[in-house]
Amino acid sequence: MLLLAPINFIDQLLLRYFSAETINHVIWPFIQIGLVVTLVAGWVAYATYLERKISAFMQARLGPMRVGPWGLLQPIADGIKLLTKEDFIPEKADRWIFFFAPYIAVAAAFITFSVIPFGPDWAVITDVNIGLLFVLAVSSVGVLALILAGWSSNSKYSLLGALRSSAQMISYEVAMGLSLIGALMFARTLSLSGIVNAQESDAIWYIVYQPLGFLIFLVSGIAENNRAPFDLPEAESELVAGFHTEYSGFRWSLFFMAEYAAMVIASAVAVTVYLGGWYFPFVYRLTEAKGYHNVYVIVSLLIFLTKLTVILYLYFWLRWTLPRFRYDQLMDIGWKWLIPSALINIIFSALAIFVVQALDGWHGIKTVESLANGLDLTGTGKAVMIVMGLAGLGLTGLLLARINWRSRDFNLKSQRRNIKLVNLPQGKPAVPVVAPAASE
């Protein structure tokens, strides 16, 4: 069709100069990588614009308005400004580590995009069969950059920020990894495209099977990316700018890009695993089934980006609404709430799968259709799974509430006090209030 034509045309053009293998394994991946990197860099730049606009609207302001219509060119102006700024390295800094730390951060964030399935078929660079592990592993390299940056700056604020971030990211990584296991049990694959395919063939988003897992993933994703209310490593009001206090110009902007890219990745993983990735009801039937393959891919891509934006908006929304946690409270949430609930979630997911399979064929109830491509369930099976998921959410909440029943943090709301209002007796006036008539 119309959208198919240019791609075939490029193929024809390339076949004149290269062999088919070179094109498939070298040229096309490079085109894809180039496209994704450009798009992601643009997306990251415009995520800053989006954040500034959203925060502005929340705060009764207009946000950037001067550069271009509605300030749309602001990210470009910012980029140019940051590129032309002085590349300042503090005298006492460890020069080489200081020099390389931002690159590690940005590389770790961008490499992860190679396995993110933005859409079916050609909309994903590579579909590794351990995609999810790859994402978790590579994105956790980002913490190394933060530690190195904080350490090499030779500044106390940076050091404190780096130490905070390492503790924070390591503890939330655990909860993040554990929360994904439930969904993996349903999908039966670690490949990100495979997870989406499993949801597509089952015609369901895993958020309805795994409400608890989704919540844990979302919270630990925010904490993992050092976003408010967990933005302790760069808490402006305490640590000036945390680990990147000493950074300026383009090196600082690399950290900034890494932060936004990491945020996009966390949202992308949440979308892929819990919100069905590019899958949306009826899209396949309306496009691919009728032979419009590229339309299908592009529509799926747009669906994925829409879902991504929704999660990103959630990130922005939380950041501009909530105050910041304190370091010890952050650790409490990670270790006392998220990790136990993630563990309970695994047990419940296993239990749900077991119950669904055990019910199949019992008194003529049919729950499982096939186990070939993830978990393929009938209507009854889905209902059972949803009930189990909600029960898991409720029971985990009850259990953790019971454990923390007497703790101070749990009972914070009851500590909200009302102040006394007293009407004090009047003392001797310091000033004569009503002027006597005969003052002259």
Added chain:
Amino acid sequence: MHQVEIATTKETLLDSPEMVLNMGPQHPSTHGVLRVILKLDGETVMDLDCDIGYLHRGMEKIAENRMYTMIAPYWDRLDYIAAVSNGLVWVETVEQMMGLVVPPRAHYLRTILTELNRIASHLLWLATHALDIGAVTVLLWALREREEILKIFERQFGARLTCHAWRVGGMPNDAYDEFDADVRRFASNFPKRLDEYETVLSENRIWLSRTVGIGVISGEDAVAIGLSGPALRGSGVAWDIRRARPYAAYADMDFDIPLGENGDTYDRYLVRLEEMRQSRRIVVQALDKLPDGPVNAKLPKIVKPPIGDYYHSIEGPKGEIGCYLVSDGTAQPWRVRVRPPSLINLQALKKLCLGHLVADVVAIIGTLDIVLGEIDR
């Protein structure tokens, strides 16, 4: 030969020295050029010392070389957030030394405008305090509200921040024409806006966990240190100069004093919020009762208070602003001394902070509501 001791045992290896962290004078949340030297064990504050004086301008010495009527604008620059209150303490001290009787209309207008200034100052405190704890949006909301007051100030005094509001003996001019309507519009909008701001913070779990039980000071300790204003009332001590020694038109006003229970950051937060509501109440009352008449007393050509000394204080937004004045009978004061509430409240910082984390230090500096212009003078 100098002997270097090598750490060999496990205890000595783990016994790492504390880290000394310089917070300020260029730090986003020390509210100016305050330098706090923290001794940290991990992130726990082991010891703390304040270094002040980066904004010292010698106001008290300058005052010795100026005529009495020329000093008031300098006083605006002490606590630049509450210039109207600061100006009031100076003119009232001089008036009382001179035995001047100020017309009632001036007293009522002074009451209205200082209370508006109290609201403005508390709003800025709310904004920065929330920002310190990480709630950025409240900053903009509170500043939007403060803007309404600053607009009234601009029309009345011709300046927004350092408004040279008062003259010895009254006011430079009467209230402008739409003063009544402007203030009433602000007063009718303000309570529901404040409720809205409160919903973001007062019930918020994170806000509660950051403020409840942080920086606790008992009423006795607060009195011993000499705290005043909301910091004192947060600890449950019922002391308000507007009631204890009424000045301006406060004797005619009906208002309540909010008192906290535990003396923690959260109580001080609630006390200040309630004070804003009470201030609004005073403003509306004073507007209703506003008498007619002149706004200026008759003054001699040169203001020369009689020989002697005098102390007068008012309840500023931050606490008791006092002014001690020694006159030698000439047109210039012999000695002036300001009692700055922020400086004395700042003395409580060490007591409040010890054993807390770095993040709490920021919250506690915010809750003391200090202004460095006033501390350093």
